[in-house]
Amino acid sequence: QVQLVESGGGVVQPGTSLRLSCAASGFIFSHYAMQWVRQAPGKGLEWVAAISGDGTNKYYADSVKGRFTISSDSSKNTLFLQMNSLRAEDTAVYFCARDTASVAARGGLIDYWGQGTLVTVSS
Amino acid sequence: DIQMTQSPSSLSASVGDRVTITCQANQDITNSLSWYQHKPGKAPNLLIYDASKLETGVPSRFTGSGYGTHFVFTISSLQPEDIATYYCQQYDHLPWTFGQGTKVEVK
Numbered sequence: 001q002v003q004l005v006e007s008g009g010g011v012v013q014p015g016t017s018l019r020l021s022c023a024a025s026g027f028i029f030s031h032y033a034m035q036w037v038r039q040a041p042g043k044g045l046e047w048v049a050a051i052s053g054d055g056t057n058k059y060y061a062d063s064v065k066g067r068f069t070i071s072s073d074s075s076k077n078t079l080f081l082q083m084n085s086l087r088a089e090d091t092a093v094y095f096c097a098r099d100t101a102s103v104a105a106r107g108g109l110i111d112y113w114g115q116g117t118l119v120t121v122s123s
Numbered sequence: 124d125i126q127m128t129q130s131p132s133s134l135s136a137s138v139g140d141r142v143t144i145t146c147q148a149n150q151d152i153t154n155s156l157s158w159y160q161h162k163p164g165k166a167p168n169l170l171i172y173d174a175s176k177l178e179t180g181v182p183s184r185f186t187g188s189g190y191g192t193h194f195v196f197t198i199s200s201l202q203p204e205d206i207a208t209y210y211c212q213q214y215d216h217l218p219w220t221f222g223q224g225t226k227v228e229v230k
Contacts, residue, residue: 004166045159045167045210045221061218095166108214109157111178113166 002026002112004096009117016086022079022096022114029077030054033099033107036070036081038092039116048094049081053102064090086121093118125150125213129222137230142198144225146211151191155215158187158196161224162207170209171196203229 008020022034036048049070050059058070069082079096093116101107126149136142146156154174161167169178171187174194184199198205206229211222 044224045161045212047219047221050217050219059217100172105217108155108212108217108219109169109172110159110167110212111169111172113168115164115166 002098004098004112004114006094006096006114006117009094009119011120011122012086013123014087014121017084018086018119020081020094020117024077024079030074031102033101033104034072034079035097035099035110037095037097040092050099050104052104057104059104088121091119091121124218125152125216125220127211127213127220127222129211129225131225132223133226135228135230136201138201138203140201142201142227144196144209146194146222148192148213152213152215154190155213156194157212157214159210159212160207161210201229
């Protein structure tokens with residue numbers, strides 16, 4: 001069965017960096033686009049970034065563009081989110097999610113989610 | 124960006140009641156709309172996609188309808204296990220956007 005397990009969350013100071021990982025299993029990783037979605041405390045869901053199954057195309061929300069980088073390693077079935085210049089408003093649970101499409105630009109529909117990892121940005 | 128306006132933000136209903144949630148897009152998204160159920164501490168769960176198609180394994184008491192800018196999600200007979208927050212999401216245009224969520228509680 002499809003499993004997505006996030007890791008790498010924690011408490012960090014503003015301006016610092018953090019790298020999230022998502023270990024995927026139960027499907028052919030390179031056949032699916034992948035996404036990161038976050039949920040700030042007491043708030044709704046916010047799409048963060050997406051990457052095509054072959055890793056070539058990447059898309060970002062304006063709120064993270066230039067600070068966050070999505071990447072993937074198909075040999076390890078792992079999705080990453082490198083988060084730099086972190087701000088208090090980046091505090092959230094970050095979910096890894098599988099898109100139903102292989103090309104991110106034609107996707108957007110999520111069929112599987114992980115349980116999330118909490119990132120807290122605070123001084 | 125496409126704005127998704129979901130209402131109500133919360134509701135309280137009795138077991139067996141019919142529950143309806145609406146989602147309005149500020150521009151045409153054809154049928155590129157999904158509904159998710161999210162329970163605290165758990166992974167969100169896809170219920171409906173393409174506005175009205177039921178995801179495999181999801182109980183038939185969950186239905187969706189609509190096209191263009193107006194969408195409706197219905198639970199025909201609320202069950203205790205349906206207590207959760209429900210979100211609509213459009214995937215017609217990047218950036219993909221979610222509604223604000225509807226928290227469903229049992230009276």
